[in-house]
Amino acid sequence: MKNLFGRSWLIAVYTFLYIPIVTLVVYSFNASPLVTVWSEFTFKWYAALAHDTELTGGLVLSLKVALMSGLMSVFFGTFTAFALVRYRKFRGRTFLASMANAPLVMPDVIVGLSLLLMLVTVQRWFGFPERGIFTILLGHALTGTAYAAVVVMSRLREFDTRMEEAAMDLGCKPWQVFTLVTLPLIAPALISAFLLTFTLSFDDVVLAAFLSGPGSTTLPLVIFSRARLGLNPSINAIATAIITVVSIAVIASSIYQARAERRRQREMAEAYAQAN
Amino acid sequence: MAVTKDTPVREDLLRIEGLSKVFDESVRAVDDVSLRVAKGEIFALLGSSGCGKSTLLRMLAGFEAPTAGKIYLAGKDITNLPPYQRPINMMFQSYALFPHLNVWDNVAFGLRRDGMPKGDVAERVESMLKLVQLTKFAKRKPHQLSGGQQQRVALARSLAKRPQLLLLDEPLGALDKKLRESTQLELVNIIEEVGVTCVLVTHDQEEAMTMASRIAVMSEGSFKQVGSPSEIYETPNSRLVADFVGNVNIFDGQVVEDEADHVTVSCPECMHYVGHGITGTQGMAVGVALRPEKIQLLREQPQGPHNWCEGTIEDIAYFGAYTTYHLKLKTGMVLKVQQANLSRHNVQDPTWGDKVYAEWSADSMVVLTH
Numbered sequence: 001m002k003n004l005f006g007r008s009w010l011i012a013v014y015t016f017l018y019i020p021i022v023t024l025v026v027y028s029f030n031a032s033p034l035v036t037v038w039s040e041f042t043f044k045w046y047a048a049l050a051h052d053t054e055l056t057g058g059l060v061l062s063l064k065v066a067l068m069s070g071l072m073s074v075f076f077g078t079f080t081a082f083a084l085v086r087y088r089k090f091r092g093r094t095f096l097a098s099m100a101n102a103p104l105v106m107p108d109v110i111v112g113l114s115l116l117l118m119l120v121t122v123q124r125w126f127g128f129p130e131r132g133i134f135t136i137l138l139g140h141a142l143t144g145t146a147y148a149a150v151v152v153m154s155r156l157r158e159f160d161t162r163m164e165e166a167a168m169d170l171g172c173k174p175w176q177v178f179t180l181v182t183l184p185l186i187a188p189a190l191i192s193a194f195l196l197t198f199t200l201s202f203d204d205v206v207l208a209a210f211l212s213g214p215g216s217t218t219l220p221l222v223i224f225s226r227a228r229l230g231l232n233p234s235i236n237a238i239a240t241a242i243i244t245v246v247s248i249a250v251i252a253s254s255i256y257q258a259r260a261e262r263r264r265q266r267e268m269a270e271a272y273a274q275a276n
Numbered sequence: 277m278a279v280t281k282d283t284p285v286r287e288d289l290l291r292i293e294g295l296s297k298v299f300d301e302s303v304r305a306v307d308d309v310s311l312r313v314a315k316g317e318i319f320a321l322l323g324s325s326g327c328g329k330s331t332l333l334r335m336l337a338g339f340e341a342p343t344a345g346k347i348y349l350a351g352k353d354i355t356n357l358p359p360y361q362r363p364i365n366m367m368f369q370s371y372a373l374f375p376h377l378n379v380w381d382n383v384a385f386g387l388r389r390d391g392m393p394k395g396d397v398a399e400r401v402e403s404m405l406k407l408v409q410l411t412k413f414a415k416r417k418p419h420q421l422s423g424g425q426q427q428r429v430a431l432a433r434s435l436a437k438r439p440q441l442l443l444l445d446e447p448l449g450a451l452d453k454k455l456r457e458s459t460q461l462e463l464v465n466i467i468e469e470v471g472v473t474c475v476l477v478t479h480d481q482e483e484a485m486t487m488a489s490r491i492a493v494m495s496e497g498s499f500k501q502v503g504s505p506s507e508i509y510e511t512p513n514s515r516l517v518a519d520f521v522g523n524v525n526i527f528d529g530q531v532v533e534d535e536a537d538h539v540t541v542s543c544p545e546c547m548h549y550v551g552h553g554i555t556g557t558q559g560m561a562v563g564v565a566l567r568p569e570k571i572q573l574l575r576e577q578p579q580g581p582h583n584w585c586e587g588t589i590e591d592i593a594y595f596g597a598y599t600t601y602h603l604k605l606k607t608g609m610v611l612k613v614q615q616a617n618l619s620r621h622n623v624q625d626p627t628w629g630d631k632v633y634a635e636w637s638a639d640s641m642v643v644l645t646h
Contacts, residue, residue: 162369162372163372163374165337166366166368168358169338170360171389171390171437173360180385181374184376185374185375185376267417268419268420270420272422
């Protein structure tokens with residue numbers, strides 16, 4: 001009885017979560033331009049994608065911005081995390097710690113608006129920067145740095161500093177300690193920080209809406225503006241394409257991880273068998 | 277009795293002079309420590325946690341800068357050298373093996389930093405792995421090894437650069453008891469085979485006694501006694517050392533007779549006739565230390581006025597090879613007595629509540645003047 005209840009609850013939640021996505025995928029193959037009426041199966045919206053320069057341009061721009069802001073966030077976030085975790089006492093530590101976390105809790109609308117006001121003023125005084133890819137990047141790197149710092153900090157806190165001492169003991173100069181030991185050991189955290197900030201940047205509408213200029217419309221902005229004018233099935237098509245790519249990546253990585261874990265278990269069992 | 281100053285015959289490799297480390301401007305972790313360690317010696321720093329032994333070791337490795345004092349290695353002042361320029365390597369507590377490198381690369385790590393040619397690195401790593409019998413595990417990652425194997429990798433890694441001084445931080449702390457005993461001797465054999473001078477830190481007195489040729493008992497940042505394991509055990513110079521190393525009964529008493537070859541100490545429990553002279557005066561308050569294994573239990577009252585007392589058995593702890601009896605004396609003091617179990621199921625063995633006599637010889641005690 002309890003089991004039945006649990007299972008139906010699970011099904012209900014999954015249905016609620018995934019029905020919209022399934023509908024979106026199904027209707028990307030709908031011949032009718034009306035999103036709500038099914039007529040017949042077609043690939044024409046996918047074919048149309050190739051000629052829709054607004055959409056493809058948006059996609060390319062979004063990928064560019066996400067890639068660069070991801071890298072910038074990880075770079076600055078890592079330095080912030082090191083300063084906060086490794087250097088326990090310095091003037092302004094508490095200030096930096098709360099400032100680093102502020103973008104996490106601040107509503108995007110506020111961050112976007114304040115950035116816009118600042119950039120407009122700066123542009124009026126210096127004639128720079130023109131709103132466009134650079135300003136979007138600035139906004140995304142700002143929030144991304146905060147997220148990356150949080151991810152890297154949690155890894156650094158559990159980092160065994162004896163590893164670094166061992167490296168130094170064996171003849172590493174400080175920069176070699178960082179590149180040969182610290183960096184490889186925190187690499188998983190850097191990769192997850194990058195994936196997180198990449199994703200945050202890729203699907204951001206709010207900051208981009210404030211900070212984009214003419215000719216720099218990211219994909220979420222294109223989709224958002226089209227949705228207001230009435231949906232077009234080519235949006236479904238590009239969404240389906242993205243969903244496909246993401247699903248393949250997620251499935252591949254979980255298969256890889258499961259295999260690595262099984263291999264690790266087997267090798268450990270072997271090691272213990274040989275030791276005894 | 278003053279701190280036993282050992283004068284090694286062999287030449288000194290390590291010389292520490294007046295070394296101190298003060299944390300946060302008030303905590304004296306290491307307080308004016310001086311020490312000489314001879315070439316080829318295995319020296320143990322023994323003390324409970326927080327006694328400053330690890331801080332001292334970290335200063336030798338170069339991870340902590342001393343507040344005062346000097347460290348000389350083979351006559352050269354290395355006090356201000358960074359860790360990567362010292363010809364000293366350390367085997368870390370719980371090993372600190374690099375998890376992203378396999379066994380071979382872990383051992384080769386230090387050699388590569390020195391820019392050693394590839395062929396030489398390979399040759400050295402092979403010989404090190406052979407030394408610790410891990411040749412067939414070369415391609416394993418550390419997490420694929422058992423605790424004992426990891427310990428051997430750590431040893432190979434710290435010996436690979438042929439350091440002049442090897443530091444061991446709680447070398448066997450992460451192993452279980454059974455494995456520890458066999459590893460202790462194996463470790464000493466390898467260290468002696470290589471011939472490297474070694475300073476080890478431990479809180480385990482058995483580990484210090486079996487591995488080291490000399491021991492420094494540390495407490496509150498300074499050395500309380502330095503000497504060979506048997507000196508530390510048989511002639512402790514203070515209550516602290518006697519109490520820390522092994523089990524001990526300490527009687528409080530007063531010197532009533534002070535001669536060159538013997539002293540008599542009067543305690544509430546009994547009179548002690550001690551077969552050695554002391555640097556003290558008549559009437560001085562002293563402690564008499566008596567190890568539990570140096571006492572015999574008797575059924576009949578011993579003859580003579582000295583070195584025996586009467587008590588009731590309060591507790592019996594059976595350890596297999598020996599049994600420890602807790603004897604309650606008239607004064608309320610509990611005397612620990614250890615008897616070897618020489619035969620099986622001896623009906624003569626005392627049991628709970630029995631009234632027995634404890635007796636010991638004149639040369640089994642040490643008078644502690646402080």
